[in-house]
Amino acid sequence: MTTHSEIHDDLSFEDSYNFAYLDEQTKRMIRRALLKAVAIPGYQVPFASREMPMPYGWGTGGVQVTAACLVPDDCVKVIDQGADDTTNAVSIRSFFERTAGVATTEKTTDASLIQTRHRIPETPLTEDQILVYQVPIPEPLRFLEPRETETRKMHALTEYGLMHVKLYEDISQHGHIATSYAYPVKVDDRYIMDPSPIPKFDNPKMDDCPALQLFGAGREQRIYAIPPYSKVKSLDFDDYPFSQLRAPETCAICGADDSYLDEMIIDDDGGRMFVCSDTDFCASRQNEQGFEPAEVAS
């Protein structure tokens, strides 16, 4: 009997797996789902999501979509919370370096494909770029109706009354729509879509965006898309129009007063400071101003 150790002895990890990890059959299946998703903007296409070598919840949907889109001369950027150097962004970037051998970058403008968790870059995207979102719960109606059999029907019939009632109840109770991230949008005047847990500050960037926007939810086995230059409208009421939300401060490092800011607690008296969540945007502004980027603490 041949044992596994004999079989694997002379194979390194890189030789044992296909380009960008997934086998070609799986990529074809995902690409078919992607094409359908682009053809029906905002519609959630079921796909036979595979187990990936990272856990569900870490971006398995995004990773599968990226793997199915990659070609050898792509240049990949990965961000988590807007930053290139957070642990999971580092981990996913090195996964594609290892399995696809593609170039990687931290510069938004140099990337042909950007995989993101929870942010849209501040620098406007172009027609030559694809933005891949990692999605935990693709169903915008899920917390109003837990049954998938029901929510699919509601989408099919454009039965979105429940969502408007929820927004209305928010206003009557809090005076505001009490959703600050994963704020639902309507795509191309048809499907209500979950934009993934991006802050609602980022919502307007999805509208009329020149880049192709793809969304992958691995555990929930769904793919959806916003084709370039599509209409994406954040849900609201005429008398309570949608508004962006950011900390009313400026970045302590680059001085930006229009970017989305992370809040840091800097001492035990509750002292706070604010810095750009988009690390590449912040670093570019520092360079323009002749600053050195913030030093790595050792």
Added chain:
Amino acid sequence: MYVAVKGGEKAISNAHQWLAEERRGDPDLPDTSVAQIREQLSLSVARVMAEGSLYDPELAALAIKQSRGDLIEAIFLIRAYRTTLPRFGYSKPVDTEAMRCKRRVSATFKDIPGGQVLGSTFDYTHRLLDFKLMAEGDVPKAEAGTPTDGPMPHILSLLNKDGLIQDEISSDAEPGDLTREPLSYPADRAVRLQALARGDEGFLLGLGYSTQRGYARNHAFVGELRIGFVTVEMSIPELGFSIEIGEIEISECETVNQFQGSKSEPPQFTRGYGLVFGQQERKAISIALVDRALRWRELGEDDLGAAAQNEEFVLSHCDNIQATGFVEHIKLPHYVDFQSELELIRQIRRDALMLEAGE
């Protein structure tokens, strides 16, 4: 002074080295071999094979070693490996009637054709710690009996001759494959049983238990529980006939359930069914209980609102790899979403305080 949250790459690499060291434990002690795990932790190996959906005791043992005995982590390693394997085709249905049983018991009949075979079971051991195992030592070889020859018919098929038990609908339809097609609802029974076979043992145990305690009660007897080896055959189109490609150990449980009778059916016994890789009696029985509860619609029973009756609830939450991923992912950074929530709650509180001050 602000310090950038950098250094993720270095932290990951250091963490991995530390993890490897902790996995190995005290280097003065001998390393556990994969073969030792395969032979001496065989029930863990069975669970990892079943929930990992890959029948390979050697790889399952390796996964257990690599995961430091965290079985869900081991199952995850096996799943991630399995999904990269090429799919050559599907085997023919296994014939469990021809199983070479090492254990076979019926709780419904005292004596049965083929006989009751107790086999190696914890059932009648006294759960007293055996301190002799702390010292190393061999166990005396168990006395070998003669294997029972002759047929071992399924017990429930005997009941069926009198029409006392509901017929299973036989079908030659290709069963679905939930690793190749996204799960959609309603799912047919074959797909449900597939999901349950690789579902989390603890989750199914809890759900099965809930049916016994009155949440969609369907009082069950174990008609038969058999454990042993079955032959796996595959049709090779080029050859024009099927060949044996190996054998696997499985556990199969058939339950006999209440004879409620319904609006459309006269009183008759009904069945639950569970089949799982390896020696996993607890899991096989749990699957049978949950399978029976999920059949309420088909049998014309009422929806009692019980968890075990709710197909979407059971199937969407029984996979421990999906569950552990999503539950644990909330430890990943959520600074951005939380910042949005902070700003919103500040805004709402500001408005409320201003309103209060104005009054």
